[in-house]
Structures are given as C-alpha cells and as structure tokens.
Amino acid sequence: MSETAKQGAGRVLLIEDTPTQAEVAKAMLATMGHDVRHAATGAEALAIAQEWQPDAVLVDLELPDISGFEVMRRLKARGSKAAMIVLTVNSGVENVVQAMREGAIDFIVKPYAKARLQVTLDNALENRALRAELTAVKEQLNTFVTAAASPPARRYGNDRSSRTRYAIGALVFLAAVLGLFLVAGFGF
Amino acid sequence: MPRSVTPGRRVIDLGWVIMRPLFTVSAIDPSIAGQLADDLPPEIFRRIIATFEADLARLTGELTQSAGEGDLDGYLRAAHSLAGAAAAVGARRLEVEARTAMDPAQPVSPSEVLPRLSAESRSALQELHQLAGN
Numbered sequence: 001m002s003e004t005a006k007q008g009a010g011r012v013l014l015i016e017d018t019p020t021q022a023e024v025a026k027a028m029l030a031t032m033g034h035d036v037r038h039a040a041t042g043a044e045a046l047a048i049a050q051e052w053q054p055d056a057v058l059v060d061l062e063l064p065d066i067s068g069f070e071v072m073r074r075l076k077a078r079g080s081k082a083a084m085i086v087l088t089v090n091s092g093v094e095n096v097v098q099a100m101r102e103g104a105i106d107f108i109v110k111p112y113a114k115a116r117l118q119v120t121l122d123n124a125l126e127n128r129a130l131r132a133e134l135t136a137v138k139e140q141l142n143t144f145v146t147a148a149a150s151p152p153a154r155r156y157g158n159d160r161s162s163r164t165r166y167a168i169g170a171l172v173f174l175a176a177v178l179g180l181f182l183v184a185g186f187g188f
Numbered sequence: 189m190p191r192s193v194t195p196g197r198r199v200i201d202l203g204w205v206i207m208r209p210l211f212t213v214s215a216i217d218p219s220i221a222g223q224l225a226d227d228l229p230p231e232i233f234r235r236i237i238a239t240f241e242a243d244l245a246r247l248t249g250e251l252t253q254s255a256g257e258g259d260l261d262g263y264l265r266a267a268h269s270l271a272g273a274a275a276a277v278g279a280r281r282l283e284v285e286a287r288t289a290m291d292p293a294q295p296v297s298p299s300e301v302l303p304r305l306s307a308e309s310r311s312a313l314q315e316l317h318q319l320a321g322n
Contacts, residue, residue, distance in 0.1 A: 017269070018243065018269045018272045018273050018276070019239050019242065019243050019273075020236065020239050020240045020243045020272075020273035020276050020277060021272050021273060021276040023235065023236050023239040024224065024236055024276045024277065027228050027232045027233075027235075027236060028227070028228075031227065031228065031229075062268065089271075089272065089275070110272065110275055110276070111220055111275040111276050111278065113219075113220070113223055114223070114224075114227045
C-alpha cells in the first residue's frame with residue numbers, strides 16, 4: 001500500500017514562520033498523503049482556517065505577529081473542531097500545560113523525525129474523528145429521547161381544513177348514531 | 189633544504205590521517221539529516237537544502253545588521269530562527285552556536301559569534317550537499 005493511500009489523511013494547516021522548518025514539515029506531511037496549507041504568521045493562519053476548515057493544525061508557538069497560544073485561543077473561540085498540535089523547542093512542563101489548556105491535543109518537540117510527526121498526527125486525527133462520531137451519536141440520542149418523551153402525533157393536524165374535516169366526520173358519525181336509534185325506535 | 193622526517197614521525201602522521209575522521213564531530217546529525225535524505229525524494233531534499241541556504245544568508249545578514257545597530261531583540265529573533273532552521277536539517281554544530289548567541293546566561297559578543305556561525309554554516313551546507321549527492 002502506498003503511503004499516500006494510507007487511511008487518516010486529512011487537511012492539515014501548518015503554522016511555521018521559518019522557511020526551512022516549514023519546508024521540512026510540508027515535505028513530510030505531503031509524503032504522508034495529507035493536504036497541506038502553510039501559514040507563516042498567526043493572522044494568515046486564522047484567515048486560512050476560516051475558509052478552509054482544517055482537520056488538524058500544527059502550530060509553532062513563536063510566530064512573528066501573535067503567539068501560537070493566541071492562535072489556538074482564537075481558533076477555539078471561532079468554534080474550530082481541528083485537532084491542534086503544538087510544535088515547540090521548549091518541552092518544559094509549563095509550556096506543555098498551557099498548550100493543553102489552550103486546546104492542544106498533543107505537542108511535538110523540535111527537531112522531530114517523520115515517524116514522530118506521523119504517529120502524533122494520526123492519533124490526533126483519530127481522536128478528532130471519534131469526537132465527531134460521539135457528537136453525532138449524542139445528537140441522535142437526543143432526538144430519539146425527545147421524540148419518545150413527546151405525546152403521540154395527533155391524527156388530525158391543527159390547520160383549518162383538518163378541523164373542518166374532523167367536524168364533518170363527527171357530525172356524520174352523530175347522524176349515523178341518531179339514525180340507528182331512530183330505526184331501532186321504530187323497530188320497537 | 190627540506191626538513192628531514194623521522195620514521196617515527198611518519199607513523200604518527202599516518203595514524204592521525206587515518207584516525208582523524210573518528211575524532212572529528214560531523215557538522216550534521218545523521219539521525220536527522222540522513223533520515224530526511226532517506227525519507228524524502230531527492231529533489232525535495234535538494235529543495236530543502238536550497239531553502240536552508242537562503243535562510244542562512246538572510247538570517248546571518250539580519251544578525252550582522254542587528255549587531256551593528258545594537259538591536260538586541262532583532263539579534264535574538266534572528267538567532268532563534270537560525271537555531272530552528274539548523275535543527276530542522278540536523279545542522280547540530282550550527283544550532284549549538286546559534287543557541288549560544290541567544291543565551292543570556294553566557295553572553296558572547298557578536299564579533300566572536302558571527303565568524304563561528306559563518307564557519308559552521310559553510311560546514312553544514314557542504315555536508316548536506318554531499319548527502320544530497322550534489
């Protein structure tokens with residue numbers, strides 16, 4: 001099986017300002033079969049994410065305009081469902097904890113090998129897919145529970161013609177009952 | 189008149205020629221640069237080297253300019269980017285020099301650092317080109 005045909009390929013937004021690092025990451029991602037877009041600044045990344053809706057975001061923490069943390073914060077505020085992965089040279093606990101608080105699913109310490117990038121990205125995309133599936137199941141369950149809890153649908157609607165038909169039906173039924181009584185009365 | 193060389197001296201010189209590569213630390217980390225060369229198509233690897241070369245020219249220029257203007261922020265930013273670029277292609281000695289340049293705990297004057305960065309840049313590029321078969 002060729003690498004490009006592997007499962008789990010997705011739309012990946014790479015946010016990296018140093019051209020060499022971006023070029024290396026883009027090459028690795030392309031050989032994994034991902035559709036990649038690259039942004040060199042936070043502002044550019046936010047604009048791309050708005051119109052492209054990536055499945056995963058690889059974000060460098062040190063960008064020339066805003067920090068990688070700020071990019072994640074803004075993406076989250078806009079309701080992005082992308083799996084966010086932080087690229088950092090500093091794997092200190094504080095950095096990692098803050099990344100997780102801002103919504104990162106994982107982090108990669110630079111420099112990194114292709115295998116590390118692939119495993120992290122595959123896990124992140126799988127995690128994202130499972131979350132989406134869970135949300136869909138929850139929605140289905142909610143619909144089912146709501147339908148089960150509401151009263152059964154009425155036979156006739158609430159529109160005027162339905163009410164008229166219902167009234168005519170009732171009159172016919174009453175007339176038939178009266179007719180039966182009359183016939184029965186004459187019978188006696 | 190040429191200086192006479194004793195047989196003992198010849199043996200030592202020959203031994204050094206043979207053993208020297210074992211004591212010389214390569215400018216690039218084979219576990220990163222070699223891996224890139226193995227994982228990526230040759231033309232992509234060559235493109236990465238070209239991008240790295242352009243980054244080196246730009247960033248060493250920025251370092252020199254920032255040092256000349258006394259712009260510490262610009263100097264540190266350029267050193268940080270240089271370290272990142274070097275690390276990405278496994279240019280480990282260059283990365284160490286760039287990190288030294290931005291380390292506040294070991295202040296080194298730009299006049300000392302810049303020539304070392306240039307020398308390491310040349311070594312790294314030379315080894316990367318060899319790896320790419322250029």
